[in-house]
Amino acid sequence: MNKPEKFVANQFTWPISKEILLLILEDKVSDVFVCELVWERLFYIRETTLNYWVSSTLTPNYWSEKFGKAPQIISERIASVHLTRSIPKEYKQGLKNFLNFKGYKINELYPRRTRRATAVNWLIYWANENNSFSNHNNLIPSPSYPSVNPAIGHFGDPEIK
Numbered sequence: 001m002n003k004p005e006k007f008v009a010n011q012f013t014w015p016i017s018k019e020i021l022l023l024i025l026e027d028k029v030s031d032v033f034v035c036e037l038v039w040e041r042l043f044y045i046r047e048t049t050l051n052y053w054v055s056s057t058l059t060p061n062y063w064s065e066k067f068g069k070a071p072q073i074i075s076e077r078i079a080s081v082h083l084t085r086s087i088p089k090e091y092k093q094g095l096k097n098f099l100n101f102k103g104y105k106i107n108e109l110y111p112r113r114t115r116r117a118t119a120v121n122w123l124i125y126w127a128n129e130n131n132s133f134s135n136h137n138n139l140i141p142s143p144s145y146p147s148v149n150p151a152i153g154h155f156g157d158p159e160i161k
Contacts, residue, residue: 012040014141015134016127021099021120027150028143031074031112031157034119038083041126044070062086073119075158080115087125094124110151111160 014020014037023029036053043058053070055063063082071079087094095101095117104113127133147154 015139016123017134019140023143024116024120027146030154035073038073039070072158074115075160080118083122084118087122091125094121098124
């Protein structure tokens with residue numbers, strides 16, 4: 001991963017910690033929250049007047065050329081595929097090696113869940129590459145209940161395509 005020269009470790013809304021990663025896998029945070037974690041680390045910036053995220057000069061070319069506007073990592077298959085492809089081979093087993101995640105049972109498999117697992121794997125890769133795992137266990141969002149319908153997601157999440 002090309003590390004931007006002016007990377008500032010505390011510029012992100014939320015740190016990456018095991019607790020946050022597990023909340024994602026347990027579906028206790030929204031898809032929007034997950035996307036924002038990824039977008040910040042791809043150096044997309046929030047365009048507050050238009051309420052979406054756009055690439056910056058620090059966004060890797062791999063992303064900014066394909067997605068000038070931050071893609072919906074969970075709801076759009078192509079964005080999730082792009083995220084998967086951007087994880088180097090040596091980091092592909094992050095869920096298993098770092099979180100001891102055994103995977104979902106067959107009846108728990110939904111595109112949303114597998115894409116969330118992809119996002120977690122990418123966040124593990126990113127945090128390892130940038131030496132930015134946090135041990136501050138109290139810096140986590142308030143968990144919600146898992147989505148009533150795991151195929152659809154939380155209230156306010158984009159429709160799964």
